[in-house]
Amino acid sequence: MFDNLSDKLDKAFHILKGHGKITEVNVAETLKEVRRALLDADVNFKIAKDFTTKVKEKAIGQDVLTTLQPGQLLVKLVKDELTELMGGDVAGINLSGTPTVILMSGLQGSGKTTFSGKLANYLLTKKNKKPLLVACDIYRPAAIQQLYVVGDSIGVEVYSEPENKNPVEIAQNAIKHAKANGFNVVIVDTAGRLAVDEEMMNEIERVHKAIQPHETLFVVDAMTGQDAVNTAKTFNERLNFDGVILTKLDGDTRGGAAISIKSVVNKPIKFVGTGEKMDAIDVFYPVRMAERILG
Ligand code: GDP
Numbered sequence: 001m002f003d004n005l006s007d008k009l010d011k012a013f014h015i016l017k018g019h020g021k022i023t024e025v026n027v028a029e030t031l032k033e034v035r036r037a038l039l040d041a042d043v044n045f046k047i048a049k050d051f052t053t054k055v056k057e058k059a060i061g062q063d064v065l066t067t068l069q070p071g072q073l074l075v076k077l078v079k080d081e082l083t084e085l086m087g088g089d090v091a092g093i094n095l096s097g098t099p100t101v102i103l104m105s106g107l108q109g110s111g112k113t114t115f116s117g118k119l120a121n122y123l124l125t126k127k128n129k130k131p132l133l134v135a136c137d138i139y140r141p142a143a144i145q146q147l148y149v150v151g152d153s154i155g156v157e158v159y160s161e162p163e164n165k166n167p168v169e170i171a172q173n174a175i176k177h178a179k180a181n182g183f184n185v186v187i188v189d190t191a192g193r194l195a196v197d198e199e200m201m202n203e204i205e206r207v208h209k210a211i212q213p214h215e216t217l218f219v220v221d222a223m224t225g226q227d228a229v230n231t232a233k234t235f236n237e238r239l240n241f242d243g244v245i246l247t248k249l250d251g252d253t254r255g256g257a258a259i260s261i262k263s264v265v266n267k268p269i270k271f272v273g274t275g276e277k278m279d280a281i282d283v284f285y286p287v288r289m290a291e292r293i294l295g
Pocket residue numbers: 106107108109110111112113114115192247248249250251272273274275276280
């Protein structure tokens with residue numbers, strides 16, 4: 001994960017090794033390389049620039065040059081700043097409802113259906129919940145079928161109304177079904193399109209308004225880099241979602257989306273997807289991710 005970024009940061013810090021005495025020029029050079037590494041990882045220009053400016057200010061504030069191990073201190077400052085950029089503390093999921101209603105949003109192919117299954121499995125096995133999966137895609141029968149396959153594989157019931165073309169009604173009926181049958185979490189998988197379009201946005205907005213979810217989660221493919229950040233912005237403007245799910249972090253992703261998304265939409269990354277299997281889900285810990293990136 002993010003191997004390229006880790007390598008480049010490692011090289012940046014090499015500048016500080018092998019110098020008898022470290023100078024301001026060495027630090028500036030290192031931070032320039034850090035910025036370059038972030039840009040290469042597809043972090044947007046302003047975020048990368050602000051990042052190095054902040055680290056530089058802290059380095060000056062803490063008198064980096066006069067400390068015994070300036071290289072180590074600089075690595076620490078970069079790690080702290082990366083942690084902060086990715087959200088600081090771990091963000092939990094609100095499970096206070098009876099039932100808790102969770103709405104999944106995102107583009108087609110982002111991994112919504114897969115993640116709905118992973119989340120149901122996580123809540124069932126780790127949080128002792130009884131989840132219900134709801135198929136609200138009225139356009140693609142294959143999408144409903146896919147949710148049944150997922151539900152079967154983890155032993156979670158799926159609610160659908162294949163003849164009903166009104167996703168608002170389906171979602172509302174599913175919540176009634178959950179209440180009547182002792183389900184305490186309802187995960188609503190919605191229809192996505194290949195790109196943002198007005199009809200999809202209007203539809204999910206209607207569902208969102210009607211069911212007032214406790215958690216609205218935006219699912220995005222980490223491999224799409226800056227596009228992931230832009231799509232997040234659009235969905236957030238319409239849904240004011242509660243958290244981001246970054247999928248496909250097991251792939252050859254450069255890391256830009258993971259690093260930038262929080263500061264662009266000001267919403268935390270709550271979980272990441274790291275594979276196609278139902279147990280390939282991790283709670284997102286900014287500090288662990290920063291440690292991983294810095295090796
Ligand atoms: P949806 O259209 O948003 O519901 O997306 P799907 O859940 O159907 O996922 C699209 C494709 O991405 C499928 O082939 C999934 O198996 C795959 N996928 C989803 N999440 C992950 C992940 O975290 N890692 C990998 N490698 N593949 C994933």
